[in-house]
């Protein structure tokens with residue numbers, strides 16, 4: 001625990017000093033600001049204020065945000081050789097990786113909380129549904145955690161940050177379009193719906209778009225994201241361990 | 248000496264290595280090495296690049312497991328009790344990996360937090376003072392000289408008062424003055440730690456170590472005190488003779504001296520090859536030169552650096568000499584040392 005906290009603190013302070021992290025925050029907020037502005041002026045108060053659009057957009061953008069936030073985490077330690085130093089301290093790989101992951105998730109949480117400002121603006125011009133907004137934000141938070149954990153795997157696999165980011169983005173996109181793949185499979189009508197459903201359930205959208213983003217909070221969706229986090233952290237741990245054993 | 252450790256052994260050897268091997272796929276980097284290191288001594292690990300020094304140290308620090316064999320550090324098995332070993336070992340890896348964007352103090356603080364060092368602020372100040380870096384404590388590591396970075400790495404290894412210090416080629420890449428400073432520090436630290444340090448520089452082990460273990464191609468080829476070792480390596484080795492007479496004449500004379508197999512004029516003197524490794528021809532050579540009425544200018548082993556000594560070792564091996572005869576064995580210490 002002590003080690004997790006030490007690693008977490010260092011990584012968080014790095015995020016708040018990192019130009020990339022600020023660039024991501026800036027780009028995200030500007031981009032969302034434009035979209036939000038267009039969305040509000042177009043609807044012109046005629047539609048019920050929709051508080052789920054922003055968290056929904058963020059989950060889509062995570063295929064870019066997450067790899068950029070996690071690519072450095074382990075690749076740099078491997079490349080610089082500091083991993084050798086850390087892995088001769090009385091600290092398990094697990095503690096080290098959890099500390100790093102929690103720091104990334106924490107930074108993302110701060111980003112997400114910054115966008116809550118749009119919810120308050122909506123409240124000012126209309127009456128957004130509170131429950132739906134809560135579900136959507138909870139979903140976007142868990143979704144982010146899962147995607148950060150997944151992209152972090154690549155940072156352990158390669159010491160090249162660009163490669164890690166690229167593979168991370170590809171992984172997230174594949175899981176994102178599982179929904180569309182499932183539709184394609186269903187439309188072929190070659191197999192029963194079981195196959196299409198399976199592919200669909202594997203994907204990220206099935207556990208967010210139609211459920212949490214609509215304010216429907218289901219245990220299975222929350223468990224899906226938590227499972228992804230645990231599984232991804234486990235895989236990352238094993239990769240670092242294997243790397244160490246081969247050194 | 249396979250089996251459980253008893254307390255007395257634990258007291259005697261801080262590091263005990265038995266039949267350690269490490270394979271990387273087909274390649275075997277360590278071929279069953281065994282050695283021990285004692286508290287209050289600096290044990291030097293001497294070998295050319297690729298000998299297996301770093302691999303051994305990585306196993307001793309718990310970074311990587313051995314393929315077979317066993318190593319006990321501070322009374323704990325490096326594989327099964329890795330965390331107990333890590334708590335008691337300070338390690339300076341080769342090339343000194345550090346977080347270059349952190350300050351020296353920030354880095355040490357981070358390492359200490361992970362280790363759970365008590366009174367950390369005070370400890371950080373202490374080790375910074377010990378390596379004479381207090382005045383640069385707030386500088387980013389990237390702005391420090393190589394020698395200073397080396398000392399930051401050393402401070403990190405000292406932070407938790409470890410019983411065992413393992414330093415992998417700490418003087419590599421330093422300028423001569425920094426090398427001298429670092430050697431002095433290593434000698435000092437050796438008094439109250441079990442200190443294992445590696446180098447490929449022969450003169451360095453002579454200056455710093457109480458005991459030397461020579462490793463080559465994953466095998467220990469010799470061990471002993473630096474003094475014994477040099478004497479042993481020089482015995483039977485080729486000798487360079489210079490006298491104030493024409494080299495050809497000197498060579499002709501020395502060729503007739505008992506115990507000499509060959510005397511050849513080389514560019515800066517005469518190189519004499521003894522008939523066997525058991526023979527030290529130097530006394531007879533000196534006598535012959537002086538009796539001839541010449542003045543002896545120089546009489547020294549050809550091998551003066553590690554590369555030459557290894558050449559000599561292999562040459563002697565080819566001269567049908569078993570490696571075990573070259574190896575210096577301090578009998579008291581080597582029940583477990585296989586050669």
Ligand SMILES: Nc1ncnc2c1ncn2[C@@H]1O[C@H](COP(=O)(O)OP(=O)(O)O)[C@@H](O)[C@H]1O
Nearest residue numbers: 246247271276295296297298299300301302303
């Ligand atoms: N991770 C690795 N994979 C494959 N071979 C390795 C690895 N690490 C070291 N080696 C090989 O093992 C041998 C010993 O290396 P090392 O312990 O680094 O030597 P030294 O530190 O004495 O220079 C070398 O031939 C090196 O190429």
Ligand SMILES: [Mg+2]
Nearest residue numbers: 300301302341
């Ligand atoms: Mg080395």
